[in-house]
Every structure is written in C-alpha cells, then in structure tokens.
Amino acid sequence: MNGATRQLPGRADHAAVRRANLAVAVRALRAGGRSRAQLAADTSLTKATVSSLVTELAGRGLVHTARPGTTAADAASNGDTARSGAVGRPGQPVELATGRVLAIGVELNVDYLCGVVLDLGGRERVLTRTAFDVPAGVDATADEVVRLVTELADRTLAGTAFATADDPAVLAGVGVAAPGLVDGTRGTVRVAPNLRWRDVPLHDLLADRLAGSALPWLPGGSRPWDERLLVDNEATLATLAEFAGDAGPDDRDLVLVTGGVGVGGGLVVDGRLVRGSGGFAGEVGHLAVAPDGARCGCGRRGCWETLCGLGALLDLAAPPDDPVHRHDEDLDVRLDLLLERARDGDERTLAAFDRVGRALGHGASMLVNLTNPRVLVLGGYFARLGEFLRPVAQAELAARVVAPDAGGVRVTLSRLGLAAAATGAAHAVLAPVLDDPTLVPTLAAQSPATTQSPTSAVHASPTLVEEIG
Structure with missing residues (x-):
C-alpha cells in the first residue's frame, strides 16, 4: 500500500465523548435523583467521571444536589441546593434542576390551539387550549401561534429561579404540530384538507414573526428563532410523545x-x-x-x-x-x-x-x-x-x-389525550439539549440561588431514533 494514502486510525474526539457522557447522565437523571455512586452504576461510567460530569452540569445550572433522605421540595425550601460547579458530598442525591431549560409545543387543530411547556425532565409545566378558527386564515393563525408562544414563555420562563439578567432561563425551542401532509425538513404544510391549506410555508411565516420577539432562545447560531423552530405533522409528534412518555x-x-x-x-x-x-x-x-x-x-x-x-x-x-x-x-x-x-x-x-x-x-x-x-x-x-x-x-x-x-x-x-401532539412538539425541540447539554451556557452567577429543585421525579424516556427512509 502506498504510504501517502494509508489511513491511520483516528484519535478519539474527547469533546464528543464528553458530550455523549453528559447526555447519558442527564437522561439517567430524568428517571429521578440518585447518588453519584448509583449514577455511576446505572450508566457504567466511573465514579470519577460521574463527579466531573456533575460538576459541569451544575455549572450549567442543569443539576443540583440535596441532603440524603430529603425530598426535592424539602431541599428547595431549606435552601439546600448545590452551588453551581460544586461537586458536593458523594452521598448527596443529584437531581435535575428543571427550571433552567424549557421547551414550548403548540398544536394547530381545526378549531383550537393547544400549548404545552415542558421542563428538562419532560414534565409538563403549563398546558393551555384555546378555541380558534384555524381555517379562517393562514396569517391570522401564524399571529395567534406567536401570541400563544409569547404568553407561554412569559408565564413560565419569567417565573423560574434562573430568570435574572445574568442567568436567564433559556428556551430550547418552539415546536409546532400541524395536521395533514407536512414536509418536516422545510416546515411546509403541503396539504391539510381539514384546514383547507396547500403549500403553506408555516415555518417561514412563524420565523418571520418570532424574529422580532424577545424570547430567551438557547444560544447558538445567528437566527435562533429560525434554527430552533420546528414544524412537523401532528400525529408524528403525538407518537413521539407517547413513546417518550409511557413506553x-x-x-x-x-x-x-x-x-x-x-x-x-x-x-x-x-x-x-x-x-x-x-x-x-x-x-x-x-x-x-x-x-x-x-x-x-x-x-x-x-x-x-x-x-x-x-x-x-x-x-x-x-x-x-x-x-x-x-x-x-x-x-x-x-x-x-x-x-x-x-x-x-x-x-x-x-x-x-x-x-x-x-x-x-x-x-x-x-x-x-x-x-x-x-x-x-x-x-x-x-x-x-x-x-x-x-x-x-x-x-x-x-x-x-x-x-x-x-x-x-x-x-x-x-394519558396525554388532546395534548399529545403539542407535548411531542416540545419533546422534539428539547431533544438537542438532551443529546448535547453543552448547548446550555455556563452560569455567570455561582450561588445557591441559581439552582432550582424539581417538585417530582420524572420517568425516563426511551431513546427514539427517527427513521427517514
């Protein structure tokens, strides 16, 4: 073999391995808090690696620790949350700090809009449904979706422990579920007979309106209102929600x-x-x-x-x-x-x-x-x-x-009933953070006030891989 063309084995991309390990830890913690030792056993990672991962996740505001034997609510009321970046004692349970990252999902139906906000653990924070005549007009529908998204953001993001100028809660994205044949790659509703829509560029219509909003998008990219906006079929997203929740x-x-x-x-x-x-x-x-x-x-x-x-x-x-x-x-x-x-x-x-x-x-x-x-x-x-x-x-x-x-x-x-499609839309835009927690920036303030304790454990979601072909 010619030495000039020989392919040598590549070295491991340590940053990629680190991101993958952080994702494993976050997904494991969605099933509920546990000690570092238990987290190491559950993930097959070493205790030293887990301690390092917890330190980084805490520094990004994604986890907190509490005294053994206390509930998450007790920990919050007693102020027993870990300082961001602190490793803490090995026996302390580690839990997701669910107020740092939120995701919004909206479903368009013929005569109503449904909106859902999920936290990092996949727990429903807000659910709302409002009567609206979607077939009445595409522009009016786009305006109403943006109004609903803004309202949901105001109700949840501003009320979290991270809603400060230095460390705002961040919005992972906005997912929109639409009926009919939807080109999820472009966010175009090709045909929706019950809405009387054909070739409606819904993603672009919404992105144009969201560009002027003050939503606290997750950092990254020059047009987050475009890049972190997803439009897909309602039944596809409802299926995602069912699999992520109860399967x-x-x-x-x-x-x-x-x-x-x-x-x-x-x-x-x-x-x-x-x-x-x-x-x-x-x-x-x-x-x-x-x-x-x-x-x-x-x-x-x-x-x-x-x-x-x-x-x-x-x-x-x-x-x-x-x-x-x-x-x-x-x-x-x-x-x-x-x-x-x-x-x-x-x-x-x-x-x-x-x-x-x-x-x-x-x-x-x-x-x-x-x-x-x-x-x-x-x-x-x-x-x-x-x-x-x-x-x-x-x-x-x-x-x-x-x-x-x-x-x-x-x-x-x-169990999700009429909220399944909106819930699936929120799950879909939350997935990139679960796959790569380093998308969430490091906290500027390093104090107990920058973490928040969840009020209940959230069941883990099986991994769902989308098959395109």
Whole structure:
C-alpha cells in the first residue's frame, strides 16, 4: 500500500465523548435523583467521571444536589441546593434542576390551539387550549401561534429561579404540530384538507414573526428563532410523545391512532419512528375503509376518518343545533357532555359510540394486520371517550385480525389525550439539549440561588431514533 494514502486510525474526539457522557447522565437523571455512586452504576461510567460530569452540569445550572433522605421540595425550601460547579458530598442525591431549560409545543387543530411547556425532565409545566378558527386564515393563525408562544414563555420562563439578567432561563425551542401532509425538513404544510391549506410555508411565516420577539432562545447560531423552530405533522409528534412518555422496554413496536376532526397515525418499529421516504407516513385517516361511502375533506370517498373522525361522531350523536357542535366551546366540555349522556343511558349517544367504535376497530385491524405491533395506543378524542369506545373497538379488532389472539396486541389509552401532539412538539425541540447539554451556557452567577429543585421525579424516556427512509 502506498504510504501517502494509508489511513491511520483516528484519535478519539474527547469533546464528543464528553458530550455523549453528559447526555447519558442527564437522561439517567430524568428517571429521578440518585447518588453519584448509583449514577455511576446505572450508566457504567466511573465514579470519577460521574463527579466531573456533575460538576459541569451544575455549572450549567442543569443539576443540583440535596441532603440524603430529603425530598426535592424539602431541599428547595431549606435552601439546600448545590452551588453551581460544586461537586458536593458523594452521598448527596443529584437531581435535575428543571427550571433552567424549557421547551414550548403548540398544536394547530381545526378549531383550537393547544400549548404545552415542558421542563428538562419532560414534565409538563403549563398546558393551555384555546378555541380558534384555524381555517379562517393562514396569517391570522401564524399571529395567534406567536401570541400563544409569547404568553407561554412569559408565564413560565419569567417565573423560574434562573430568570435574572445574568442567568436567564433559556428556551430550547418552539415546536409546532400541524395536521395533514407536512414536509418536516422545510416546515411546509403541503396539504391539510381539514384546514383547507396547500403549500403553506408555516415555518417561514412563524420565523418571520418570532424574529422580532424577545424570547430567551438557547444560544447558538445567528437566527435562533429560525434554527430552533420546528414544524412537523401532528400525529408524528403525538407518537413521539407517547413513546417518550409511557413506553416501556417491551413497547418498541407501537402504533398510535389519534382521533380529532381527522384521524392520524404513527408507527414505531423496534424503537424507530417510521416517517416514510417523503416524511408523509401515518396518514391512516385516508385508508379507504368504505370505498362507496361519504366524501372526505380530501375529495375521496370512504376514508376511515369519515366513519370515526370527530365530525362523524358528533353528527351521529346529536342534531346540528346541539351544544356538542359548538366550535367556540372547549372540546373537553363537549366531550364531557357526551360522556354524561352515555352514562345516563342516552340511546342516541350510545348508538353513536357503538358505531364509531366498530369503525375504529375495523380500521385499526388493518394496521394491526399490516404491522403486528405490541401496543396500539388510542389517542385524541378516542382516549377521552375510551370508556365506551375501547371495548367496542377491541371486539371488532379481535374479529378482524388474522393472527391468533389479535397478534397479541395490547390496546391502551393515551394519558396525554388532546395534548399529545403539542407535548411531542416540545419533546422534539428539547431533544438537542438532551443529546448535547453543552448547548446550555455556563452560569455567570455561582450561588445557591441559581439552582432550582424539581417538585417530582420524572420517568425516563426511551431513546427514539427517527427513521427517514
């Protein structure tokens, strides 16, 4: 071999190894506080390495320590938080300081906007939903999204222990979940039939408006309002939230079916989110379940969502002038009204639930026959009305799935309900910080006041790798 072209083994990139180890430590601490010794055992890192990592994370305001036997709330009330950069005694539990980094997620739906703020541990800090006629106009929607983001930031970022001139709390990013076919690379809504949108450059519209805001973006790059803004499909992001939140080690094969005005879906195979070659996977609401059925908003007939979308349920359950059809009323209130009627034995409501439940099970059986998932998660309004819809859907599923015992699939209800897509959007923009905690700058002030104790432990999230092809 010619010596001039010989490739010698490269030396380890110590900075990359350091970033990876910091990420391992932060993700482990999302499961709750623990001593340095336990953290070393859980991560297979040496105790010396863990102590060094804790020192750096504390210097960035990402962790704090508390006396053994005290709760996080006790530690905060007693002022027993670690000085930034201090290693502390080995027996002291190390916990995430969840007020340093926050992430905002927003979902656009046909008649409402949902906003969520998550902290570094993935815990929900704020949840809000407001009625809004999204199809009324693209510009008005973009204005309202920015107004909501600013309001959420004001409510949470300014109230943290880090909200000082020297050490402000930082915003990891803003994620926006939109229905329809979304090009997540460009942030463009290609087609959203229920919004009557086509080729809407939503990312650019929002970035132009956020450029003039005073949001405390995570440092890095010349245009953080552009670089830390994400727009993606609502069902894809809802699937991310379900996997990040409730999935156990045996739930690496998962299908989500979420019900709203439309019906969306997401697929996780062996821990990988399947996006498809163009990023448009998951448009399950347009499966042709009844080819000669009603016309769908997409222009075709018999799509699955014409049988079990929210509009189909409401039309079956109540006349047009009934309060459940009021789009200016919060959806939770309208669904509660239907639940109350069903529990009181109202025949029309129960018949509607039965018909929609069977349609839900019919379509879901196609997904189960195709993908053989371990778990089928019902989200959106399906989860909200799961008390009545799940038993009917399960029976229909069992009758239509070819594999014995329905392929062993377990049907569960989303705990996130109507907030899943917004929560997933926040998870998505938080991920870069979890992957590289050095994105968060070192604190300027080195005092106990610069750390904050979380009020509860947060469950660890399994790693989810997006599969593009």
